Amino acid sequence: MLGWALTFFIVxxxxxxLGxxxxxxxxxxxxxxxxMIFVVLLVISLVANALRGKTPKL
Structure with a gap:
């Protein structure tokens, strides 16, 4: 999703x-x-991970 945002930004x-x-x-x-949708989904994902109590695997 972040890739799409960057693509539209470049466009x-x-x-x-070109005017x-x-x-x-x-x-x-x-x-x-x-x-903004990307940021909201990222925050939701981080909160859900924190509530589950598991640490992210690297």
Whole structure:
């Protein structure tokens, strides 16, 4: 999911450089939404792991 956010971020940067403001804004908005979903799922995963009492295996 983080890969998708980075992809949309790069698309937004390239579109902004080329002057496509509408596409750049849309891609940046999508990237922000996907990144926030990633962060929320990461926090939920970390809390669930902590509540289970198991330490992460490296």
């Amino acid at each position: 937004a940067i390239v579109a902004g450089i 496509f403001a509408g596409i750049a804004g849309a891609a940046a908005g999508i990237a922000k939404i996907i990144f």
